[in-house]
Each structure stands twice: as C-alpha cells, then as structure tokens.
Amino acid sequence: MKKLSILFIALAMIATSCGDKKKEDVKKDVEQVKEEVVKETTTTDAASDKDTQIAMGKKLFTDKTCTTCHALDTKVIGPSLKDIVKIYGEKDGNIVKFLKGNADAIVDTDPGQVAIMKANLDSFVKEMSAEELQALSAYMRDAGK
Numbered sequence: 414m415k416k417l418s419i420l421f422i423a424l425a426m427i428a429t430s431c432g433d434k435k436k437e438d439v440k441k442d443v444e445q446v447k448e449e450v451v452k453e454t455t456t457t458d459a460a461s462d463k464d465t466q467i468a469m470g471k472k473l474f475t476d477k478t479c480t481t482c483h484a485l486d487t488k489v490i491g492p493s494l495k496d497i498v499k500i501y502g503e504k505d506g507n508i509v510k511f512l513k514g515n516a517d518a519i520v521d522t523d524p525g526q527v528a529i530m531k532a533n534l535d536s537f538v539k540e541m542s543a544e545e546l547q548a549l550s551a552y553m554r555d556a557g558k
C-alpha cells in the first residue's frame with residue numbers, strides 16, 4: 414500500500430512537471446505568434462491606411478466634381494494636379510488649410526479664377542469632414558507628384 418502511494422505520488426509529479434513544461438512551451442509559442450501577428454498588422458495597417466486614404470480621396474475627387482475642373486496634367490478650368498502639387502511643394506503650402514478656407518490661393522492668384530474655386534469652397538467643400546479633406550489632399554499629392 415505504501416509502495417503504491419509512493420508510485421502514485423511519483424506519477425503525479427511527473428505528470429504535473431510534464432504538464433508545466435508543456436504549458437510553458439505553449440505559452441512561449443503563443444507569445445511568439447502574438448508578436449508576429451502584432452508586427453504584421455501594424456506594418457500592413459500603416460501601409461494600407463495610406464492606400465485607403467488615397468482611394469477615399471480619389472473617390473471624393475470624382476464624387477465632389479473636382480474632376481470637372483482639375484485634370485491630372487492639363488489645365489481644364491482649374492490648374493492641373495501636377496501644377497497644384499508642384500507649387501504647393503515649392504511654397505510649402507497646405508492643401509487642407511486652403512480647402513478649409515484658412516489659406517489664400519497660391520497656384521493661380523487671378524481674382525476671377527480664385528472666385529471660381531472659392532465658390533466651391535463656400536458651397537460643398539465646407540460641408541466635408543476633416544478626414545475627407547485629408548483624404549482629398551493625400552490623393553492630390555499622390556496623383557500629382
């Protein structure tokens with residue numbers, strides 16, 4: 414009977430120590446996988462965030478009729494995206510600020526031309542959210558670079 418209980422205790426110890434080891438291993442594996450997943454999602458998120466923003470801006474640029482007056486590299490009624498981006502780069506301008514009506518025109522300062530664009534800003538652009546304006550700006554800078 415005594416022998417049997419010793420055997421039982423020994424078995425129990427082996428069983429628990431095995432179990433512990435396994436648990437530790439599993440825990441390590443889980444941590445590793447977790448780290449990899451976190452790494453992957455943060456890097457892909459950063460990239461896809463920008464892509465999503467540009468895609469959203471592109472859609473807005475069409476939906477909000479910007480394309481009626483702005484083409485990629487030819488002047489239509491308004492300056493081309495390439496010209497806008499070039500001048501904003503040179504003069505360190507902020508497209509979002511301009512769209513919000515908080516900065517003067519720097520691309521075409523002819524009052525007649527400015528008035529045409531200002532009519533847009535005063536009507537529907539002012540209804541757009543900060544996120545939408547950021548997206549428009551991101552798209553313009555990407556397309557016109």
Ligand code: HEC
Pocket residue numbers: 474477478479480481482483490491492497508511512517518519520521522526527528529530531533538549
């Ligand atoms: C009816 C025609 C028309 C539409 C529609 C239009 N624009 Fe313009 N845009 C102009 C004209 C004309 C100018 C040149 C005057 C000027 O630079 O402000 C201009 C200039 C700009 C500039 C340069 C501003 C500067 O600093 O000189 C930006 C940026 C711009 N438009 C963005 C947009 C966006 C974004 C949309 C859509 C929400 C849009 N435009 C819709 C006619 C238009």
